[in-house]
Amino acid sequence: MAGTPNGPGGQAGAVTASVGGTPEESVEETAQGIESDAERWRALRRVLPAAGVGHFVEWFDFGLYGTLATVLSQNFFDKDNPGSALLSTFAVFAVGFVMRPIGGMFWGSLGDRHGRKNVLATVIILTSASTFLIGVLPTYAQVGVWASVLLVVVRLLQGFAAGGESSGATTLLLEYAPSRRRGFVTSFIDVFGFLAFLAGAGLSLLLSATLGEDVLDAWAWRIPFWVALILGLIGLYLRLKLEDTPEFLATQATQKVTASPLRDSFRTAWKALLFCVGFVVVKSVGHWMLQTFMPSYLQSDLNYNQTQSFQVTVIGFAVIVVLVPFMGMLSDRIGRRPLMIAGCAGFVLLSYPTLVLMGSGHFWAAVAAMSILGVFMAAIDGAINAAMPELFPTNIRYGSMSIAYNIAVAVFGGITPYVSTWLISATHNTYAPAFYIGAAALISGVVFVLAHETAHEPLRSRTGE
Secondary structure (H helix, E strand, O other): OOOOOOOHHHHHHHHOOOHHHOOOOEHHHHHOOOOOHHHHHHHHHHHHHHHHHHHHHHHHHHHHHHHOHHHHHHHHOOOOOHHHHHHHHHHHHHHHHHOHHHHHHHHHHHHHHHOHHHHHHHHHHHHHHHHHHHOOOOOHHHHOHHHHHHHHHHHHHHHHHHOOHHHHHHHHHHHHOOHHHHHHHHHHHHHHHHHHHHHHHHHHHHHHHHHOHHHHHHHHOHHHHHHHHHHHHHHHHHHHOOOOOHHHHHHHHOOOOOOOHHHHHHHHOHHHHHHHHHHHHHHHHHHHHHHHHHHHHHHHOOOOOHHHHHHHHHHHHHHHHHHHHHHHHHHHHHOHHHHHHHHHHHHHHHHHHHHHHHOOOOHHHHHHHHHHHHHHHHHHHHHHHHHHHHOOOHHHHHHHHHHHHHHHHHHHHOOHHHHHHHHHHHHOOOOOHHHHHHHHHHHHHHHHHHOOOOOOOOOEOOOOO
């Protein structure tokens, strides 16, 4: 698929035009003097855990919030009105996403000016500390409405910190990856993310099974949130021991670091930013549909008990974790676009019948339905984590991706649990959430069709002036 001036690849070409009109340079060519592919693979043994643990902490928190949404609603809101309390819980979940674009601009700009590793070290400690705080907040029964207010404040802090995590960790892996394995290496971002949800759901299942639902509802729900602080300290140690990426060091050595990466992003990469936003629509809605909305949906709307809903979620996440790296490898061979388009087509055509299957009341039917949706998500995730940062040159990559990613997540993803719950209430159709994920997939699918293939192109080094 050749690049055209109208696609994001064409824009990226315009973005990376060098000062004074000289030919573009590939950062990968510059970085060859720093690390060969073999050395990059060796470095990834340290980089993958360091990137992964921070991403794990972020998504562990979100996974806990979604998996324990019903429990949280009873502890932080008036449980005499369970429907309203659950909606309020999802509304607070969405509030945290308001801060993500602000956090993305702040952390992304720092990361493009001063490097990836120190910014990511700061982000992980803020994320883990705010997650820990949820586990020590007083409940509605103890302090009334102040419990809800404090939960909102903590969620805002989480959102600000999370604005720099996903984009930064993805950028870190992309810029360390061998050029022909970028899809495979960056796919591990979502492996760690779904493992975090798996861990959150699994720990909730373990606590529910061993202590009982009454004990979980009363106080044991706090335990998983405390674990995040320990994980954050481990991640801080691992990230501080890293060197910065070969691409950033090469850009720094050749004095191509821009003083105003956000300005340059909006001025020279606006078209690539729009494409990236379009990419993320289905990713964000799909993730929050499966990871945050689905556990409470299985309980509240499809009448599975708490243990069954955790089991369905755990098995479904396991399927995704296994598939994502294979999808990443496939995207390195055949390109990003075919996989992303196929995943969107699956969501558009099969989301509704899959939810009908899930609603049949049979446990293994629910597992099968969750797994089918997981295949579509894995196809998208295996390719998109490389496709997004590949749109941008190195000196504005972290900030540009943070802006686009977090805008899409804030506008479309954060409201997914709330909108899905509202759709069921407004339409009296238990399977109405399929319309939302289908619409998101249709939007991104059109963007993927129009997009330029970036899988087999070198990373670009700098933005034009």
